[in-house]
Amino acid sequence: MTGGKMQEPLLTVRDLIVEFPTRRGTLRALDQVSFDIAPGEVLGMVGESGAGKSLTGAAIIGLLEPPGRIAGGEIRLRGERIDNLPPEAMRRIRGRRIGMVFQDPLTSLNPLYTVAQQLIQTIRTHMDVSESEARKRAVGLLDRVGIPAAARRIDDYPHHFSGGMRQRVVIALALAAEPELVIADEPTTALDVSVQAQIIDVLKEICAERGASVMLITHDMGVIAETADRVAVLYAGRVAEIGPVRDVIQHARHPYTAGLMGAIPTLEQDSDRLVQIPGAMPRLNAIPTGCAFNPRCAHVFDRCRAERPILQRAAPNHHVACWLTEEGSA
Amino acid sequence: MTPLVQVDGLTRRFDISKPWLNRVLERESRQFLTANADVSFEIKKGETFALVGESGSGKSTIAKMIVGLLAPSEGRIHFDGQEMDFASGANMRALRRRFQMIFQDPFASLNPRWRVRDIVAEPIVTFGLLQGADVAREVDRLLEVVGLSAADAAKFPHEFSGGQRQRIAIARALSSKPEFIVCDEPTSALDVSVQAQILNLMRDLQDEFGLTYLLISHDLSVVRHMANRIGVLYLGRLVEVADAKRLFLEPQHPYTRMLLDAVPDLALSGRRRKPVLGEIPNPIDPPSGCAFHPRCPLAQDICKADTPQPSVTPTGQAACHFAGKIGEVA
Ligand SMILES: Nc1ncnc2c1ncn2[C@@H]1O[C@H](COP(=O)(O)OP(=O)(O)OP(=O)(O)O)[C@@H](O)[C@H]1O
Ligand SMILES: Nc1ncnc2c1ncn2[C@@H]1O[C@H](COP(=O)(O)OP(=O)(O)O)[C@@H](O)[C@H]1O
Numbered sequence: 001m002t003g004g005k006m007q008e009p010l011l012t013v014r015d016l017i018v019e020f021p022t023r024r025g026t027l028r029a030l031d032q033v034s035f036d037i038a039p040g041e042v043l044g045m046v047g048e049s050g051a052g053k054s055l056t057g058a059a060i061i062g063l064l065e066p067p068g069r070i071a072g073g074e075i076r077l078r079g080e081r082i083d084n085l086p087p088e089a090m091r092r093i094r095g096r097r098i099g100m101v102f103q104d105p106l107t108s109l110n111p112l113y114t115v116a117q118q119l120i121q122t123i124r125t126h127m128d129v130s131e132s133e134a135r136k137r138a139v140g141l142l143d144r145v146g147i148p149a150a151a152r153r154i155d156d157y158p159h160h161f162s163g164g165m166r167q168r169v170v171i172a173l174a175l176a177a178e179p180e181l182v183i184a185d186e187p188t189t190a191l192d193v194s195v196q197a198q199i200i201d202v203l204k205e206i207c208a209e210r211g212a213s214v215m216l217i218t219h220d221m222g223v224i225a226e227t228a229d230r231v232a233v234l235y236a237g238r239v240a241e242i243g244p245v246r247d248v249i250q251h252a253r254h255p256y257t258a259g260l261m262g263a264i265p266t267l268e269q270d271s272d273r274l275v276q277i278p279g280a281m282p283r284l285n286a287i288p289t290g291c292a293f294n295p296r297c298a299h300v301f302d303r304c305r306a307e308r309p310i311l312q313r314a315a316p317n318h319h320v321a322c323w324l325t326e327e328g329s330a
Numbered sequence: 331m332t333p334l335v336q337v338d339g340l341t342r343r344f345d346i347s348k349p350w351l352n353r354v355l356e357r358e359s360r361q362f363l364t365a366n367a368d369v370s371f372e373i374k375k376g377e378t379f380a381l382v383g384e385s386g387s388g389k390s391t392i393a394k395m396i397v398g399l400l401a402p403s404e405g406r407i408h409f410d411g412q413e414m415d416f417a418s419g420a421n422m423r424a425l426r427r428r429f430q431m432i433f434q435d436p437f438a439s440l441n442p443r444w445r446v447r448d449i450v451a452e453p454i455v456t457f458g459l460l461q462g463a464d465v466a467r468e469v470d471r472l473l474e475v476v477g478l479s480a481a482d483a484a485k486f487p488h489e490f491s492g493g494q495r496q497r498i499a500i501a502r503a504l505s506s507k508p509e510f511i512v513c514d515e516p517t518s519a520l521d522v523s524v525q526a527q528i529l530n531l532m533r534d535l536q537d538e539f540g541l542t543y544l545l546i547s548h549d550l551s552v553v554r555h556m557a558n559r560i561g562v563l564y565l566g567r568l569v570e571v572a573d574a575k576r577l578f579l580e581p582q583h584p585y586t587r588m589l590l591d592a593v594p595d596l597a598l599s600g601r602r603r604k605p606v607l608g609e610i611p612n613p614i615d616p617p618s619g620c621a622f623h624p625r626c627p628l629a630q631d632i633c634k635a636d637t638p639q640p641s642v643t644p645t646g647q648a649a650c651h652f653a654g655k656i657g658e659v660a
């Protein structure tokens with residue numbers, strides 16, 4: 001999906017602002033976040049904790065926790081605005097057109113119902129099929145996500161499954177109504193590496209099979225590298241850099257991304273010291289003026305403290321919010 | 331040269347039986363969980379020895395036994411040639427000054443009601459190392475050593491970020507001038523940019539004070555970056571020990587190979603990945619023989635019957651019936 005002509009995007013997010021009114025003033029948690037997801041594309045959303053990854057996902061599916069609210073911008077699904085829909089209309093989109101996978105599988109599964117009941121209900125809520133047809137589909141889905149003896153296990157309750165198996169069930173549930181987009185928020189963070197690899201493979205394969213786009217939210221650059229077509233790097237509620245995975249990982253242009261890549265120990269590199277970015281991401285009540293990264297940036301100059309850099313094109317498909325960016329610069 | 335730490339046949343069982351009355355009524359026998367079985371390794375002065383393994387593999391249990399927080403069910407630990415005697419308070423006290431421990435969650439390990447000054451000074455006071463104004467001077471010095479400032483001594487832990495709290499924990503660990511520090515997932519709760527700061531700091535301190543580390547982590551990349559030698563745990567047993575760099579180039583145990591295949595490929599090297607099979611079995615009822623046999627692509631009949639003992643490999647040791655012959659079987 002990288003390169004080539006951009007098709008009409010499946011999802012468009014433009015200048016999204018999310019705020020939390022508090023007694024001590026309004027906190028701006030997302031500040032003019034913009035990106036697209038093409039049909040069938042896997043977009044990775046990466047950043048350190050508090051960068052705004054989960055809020056971006058929550059805003060898209062209309063599940064911001066009050067008092068959090070969208071204070072600006074727009075979100076479109078196949079060209080139609082979905083950020084201002086009434087709750088009932090949004091509920092129909094969730095599950096049917098946008099499936100969800102969260103970090104903790106138990107938030108998506110109801111402990112009181114068997115896996116069969118939950119899958120069949122989801123399928124029948126969104127699709128006009130008989131009970132027995134729905135059950136057949138449900139077994140097929142469980143089998144596809146790698147639950148052994150699916151026809152028998154389907155009548156078990158969620159707590160009878162291991163963590164990894166539960167996450168497979170959640171993926172089956174997210175895909176049950178054949179959504180166009182799946183938003184997966186840290187789907188493997190709670191799992192061990194050997195299980196993580198299996199879950200990522202399953203998620204990626206099934207979405208590809210069904211032509212579903214994926215927004216994969218994670219703090220793990222390795223997971224993004226293996227899975228995503230493009231990646232957006234978030235910092236302090238803003239997009240710092242967005243582009244094809246290979247370009248961003250191997251030729252990061254934003255000083256924050258570059259620092260981040262050097263800070264991650266890998267199985268391949270041999271260096272005595274890791275790249276060190278001083279300090280930590282600012283809290284929402286203390287976001288620096290101008291470029292939010294300026295107090296930690298080794299390349300900071302006057303303009304960075306005064307003016308906020310906008311996302312600019314640095315290469316085809318590759319945009320960077322940094323005043324040092326020039327097209328073609330490395 | 332005698333190793334600084336020597337661990338022989340370390341085994342720890344936990345009694346997880348239901349209360350006596352329930353057992354009688356439900357006709358159940360006592361139940362034990364073997365968290366560690368027959369673990370042996372040594373740590374040389376000045377090196378970093380790492381233990382890596384998935385959740386529940388017994389990493390933290392080993393750490394707690396080595397620092398004397400938990401008594402082994404079987405086996406012996408020697409520190410600098412002297413056997414640890416868990417029954418003798420005097421013996422443990424004398425040894426305890428010489429080693430310290432850093433935990434994963436810097437918040438839980440720091441008393442929230444104490445000022446940083448008192449947290450860092452506690453080992454100095456407990457072991458009577460300094461008196462009066464010298465204590466405060468030493469605390470100030472230690473805070474600067476770990477990259478904080480003397481002014482931070484008057485603050486409380488909640489005033490610091492996760493990375494800074496881990497620096498406080500390190501300052502405290504250093505205050506009794508230990509030779510050996512056990513670090514249990516010291517950066518697992520931190521973001522990668524902050525993790526890099528802490529790993530670099532640990533390296534610097536090791537060089538400066540000639541420290542010996544036991545580093546525990548589930549992150550293979552972190553372990554490879556930091557360690558001289560690595561031990562791999564699976565279901566409480568040490569399945570392989572090898573020189574750090576060689577472990578990744580020439581894994582000798584099938585489980586090590588599987589783990590390596592599961593690590594996401596950040597370098598986008600196109601490193602081929604074999605699918606990972608199955609999940610970790612229930613530790614209450616581990617598989618017979620080699621506990622890895624249900625997931626092992628090389629398993630033979632003997633693997634179900636006999637527990638493999640560690641044998642010497644070109645890179646260290648491995649507990650597999652076919653260690654050293656993996657190339658031939660695969
Ligand atoms: N106090 C205890 N009582 C009963 N079982 C225990 C106890 N402590 C640990 N265990 C069990 O012993 C096994 C090893 O636990 P341990 O905490 O050492 O694992 P670990 O490798 O540190 O895992 P993690 O990566 O999750 O920290 C696990 O199955 C655990 O449930
Ligand atoms: N309910 C809330 N009230 C106030 N601030 C919030 C709330 N939820 C999230 N935030 C803040 O918004 C920022 C982004 O949060 P989040 O999207 O969860 O980050 P991420 O998923 O990238 O770790 C953080 O600073 C977080 O503290």
Ligand code: SF4
Nearest residue numbers: 291294297304322323
């Ligand atoms: S705009 Fe300035 S401070 Fe921000 S990343 Fe670029 S150089 Fe650094």
Ligand code: SF4
Nearest residue numbers: 620623626633650651
């Ligand atoms: S002993 Fe057998 S089952 Fe265990 S790792 Fe070796 S080949 Fe596999």
Ligand SMILES: [Mg+2]
Nearest residue numbers: 053054055186
């Ligand atoms: Mg999140």
Ligand SMILES: [Mg+2]
Nearest residue numbers: 389390391514
């Ligand atoms: Mg542990």
